[in-house]
Amino acid sequence: MSQPSLTLPTPGQQAGRNRRLLELLGAAAIAATFVYLVLTQPADIAGGLGSVSALVALGGFLLGAALLIAGVLPTLPTSTVVLMPVALVLNIVLGQLMGTSGLPFYFDAIGTVLVAVLAGPAAGAATGALSSIVWSFINPTVLPFAAGAALIGFLAGTAARYGLFRRFYLAPVAGFVTGILAGVVSAPVAAFVFGGTSGAGTGAIVSAFRAMGDTLLAAITKQALISDPMDKAIVFAIAATLVYALPRRTTFQFPFVRRFNVLAGKDPAKRDS
């Protein structure tokens, strides 16, 4: 008789702690990489292409993203894991469309924000990082931005956790703030790995700041501060629209939504807490 094995044991503490450590290491790698790049940015990019900076940006950010994925993925319930491919396809399809439109927006995080709102910051961060990695099979230039994408997912989940998706007008505000942080983190990748941005619209804005004499990193950061907050405000608003269109039975399947009362007007039964 193997009857006792029909139920799940309570999750072990030790395994959870190891996962947590991986997540923290991942976040630390991303933060350290960013600080290093900003502090040591080559004064004159013409001298030597910033090759070390490029290696550090690629290595540090990718390592951080990989650690986050390794730490978070095994802890997620299957209902969240199966949502990720859907989110990734949304990200990729909309991102590819926007990339060819010439507008200075990206729209490549709607799926990430959707997962973050339904399943929390950790799931959001993993979705963002995975999105860049999987998308790179179709468009390799997005691979180095994995850390920024993870940050967007993390911040979206945090915003949902503290109730910013309960009011429809607060979601774009959260998106705006997320955009500022994500833009600043992603700018060094654009500057040191690619020496610029890939879109026509974003390129024009960078050129304008360069014409005023800014360094490349400063110009790209300023461009990011123009594009990203607007972009993320719109993306958060769209994600909110989609989440509110979902039937309750679907949204309440996610413990994160029930536990933190993420969505307004859909008061979850607090009876089980």
Added chain:
Amino acid sequence: MAAPRLNPLTLLAAAAAVLVITTAASSWAFSLTVAAGAVALSAANGCARRVLLAGTAILAPFWLSLLVMHGLFYPEGRTVLVHWGPARVTAEGLGFALDMGLRTSAFVLVLMLFSFSIRVPDLVAALATLRLPPQFGYVLASTLMLAPIIAARLGKVRQAQEARGLVVGKGIRSRLGAVRLQMIPLVLGLVHDAGTRAQALDARGFGRPGPRTTYRKVNDSHAQRGFRVVALLLAAVAVVLRIAASYLTGGPA
């Protein structure tokens, strides 16, 4: 078609090593050689057309953006070639655009060659042997296999709605409205399906801890394993050399 018989991990290690070494080398001639090599290999592999098409679609706007950005505005440039108002075409700016453009071209072409040379089920099976979380392989495979299904589904939603009398007008408002009406059933349907699939996967043991096996056989050999180790060692050496060189010449550059 020699490439599909190689283990996908061997190709992945080769691509990663080439990219790291290219970035560390940081020379336009080296980048150009790598890019040309990727195209030549893809020709030998029979996927040159697809690699070039996909690569051009990504790289053309990127090159254009780089040339405008650095070709016209490069405040650090000293050797001015042409001058119009605020725009100055400098030799340094053009050189920088060329360096960056070629390095990115190498990056894109090598990775496109990789993704067109492997079969996704093989890669997923190979990744499973690395003891990566099985969820990673699932998300990768599912995303790449879901795309055509979703495209077909969007087509069905559009037809069903037109048949209900939705007219998509020419104006931007009408189009945005149509996008909303199509997105919602699409996303609702996908999220609903995902919920059911999660229950099916759980019942089929997807959430089980412990080791997995793979039904699909992926070729591997001692030679390939050795090659992978050597490739990653070479990449590491290139990084170390680059960092040492930058400290010898004073400060990171």
Added chain:
Amino acid sequence: MSGQETARATLQAAIDSFAFHGDSAPALRGVQVEAVPGSLTAVLGGSGSGKSTLGRLLGAWLEGGRDGTLKGTLQLYVGDNTDESRPLVYSGADDDPRIDAAAWADHVGYVPQDAAAMLSAVRGTVEEELAFGLENRGTARADMVRIVAETAHRTGLTGLLERDPATLSGGELRRLALGCAIVADPGILILDEPLASLDDAGARALTGLVKAQLARGTAVVVLSQHADSLTRTASQWIVLKGGAVTAAGRPDRLLAGDSLADAGVVVSGLPGQRSLQAQPRLSPVPAAAPALELDGVSFGYHAGGPGSSLLLDNADLSVRPGEIVAVTGPNGAGKSTLLRLFNGLLRPLRGEVRVDGKAISGVPTGIVAERLGLLFQHPHDQLFERTVQREVSFGLERLFGDGAQARAEAALASVGLDGDGGVHPHELSGSGQRLLALATVLAREPAVLALDEPTVALDAHGLQRLTAAISAAAGRGAAVVLVTHDLAFARAHAHRTVKLSGGVLAGS
């Protein structure tokens, strides 16, 4: 794993109540089921009766705590030793047991109605899909190969092992889903609508499979809204309505009573038992101009290519106002294609389509739709609003101005959804969703109504509402064209039947 008999298992479930999170009313109340080795139990009920919810709970696809609040007990006995097993007792509290779905599925296999939902969708061939569950438990490759071959043999999939699951037919797909459930050789099988939308050959193959499982000692529970040839062989019937048991007992006893009709179960196959009596039909207006006309229409998908054949060759069709025409024909004959030609979703290669006397060539589908309403097979694709009320009201104001509200309410009432205006469309039952999609078309009062397989997924109540709505539409002068594989339905409700076969439309 192999051998002629499975490990015998018995499942006893006593569900006092189960409510999904966020729902105020429970989906199930006071339901008891017992699955005994070698016996077939059928749970019958209409759409929305809670059958699928019950099946999913028994198969641990739904779990108390995670998916809703469950009160009651589940008890699984494996083998002959019945003393040691303790029941899983749920009280709706936080410390309720959490089932290990994978371990549970080793003993209780659940196969959903939508067979595709069973598949991992990340495996490129049938054999890899069958092996997915074995991979996850770390079975050695040699054992996997043996078990996959054996399962394929049992489910008749041996010839299809190399195929991509996405290319399988409906019957093959359902056998694959069943194969995925029985690789672990569970002692109990729960099958949700195993015969739905299968053709005769597919239904026979699946029935044979179920019989073979019973002979091996498996306990089988079938959930269905049809009292059909398979469910009639059950030893025990349980009739569900609104989440509660309204009758239980031997099939012959229940067939004599009226609990089945009350629950919306479709009783077929017995003369005189058919719950659908032909409606009194008004005659179409004989002299009126045709509402829909096809004039020498030809169509093919890969026209001009080598070996291209026409799905429709020089077809003529004329439907008068108030006339109901059924189009029948074998699978793949192009019945759905024909409907898409009516409103311009597909355009003919040659010939002309006229709706309400006007040619539709060059007119966008969305405009044609004002005069011709087309109902698709999958209601999910056609619904996009947050509530039933908003769904049916969508776009009506532009057509009818102030009369929009009244028309929306009339349309909802005509399909029996007038009490559900505030519900999310996706939370309606399968029948309800189809009827809502029908209501959105009816509310626009088109001159022509084109329906693609309208009877599929409808329970007996839904069928009655469908036939009433069709008669009412014809009564106010609409032409109705319906495509169906259900010949009896076509004969009972259409003025005439047209057969589409080999590209030719032939009247009868």
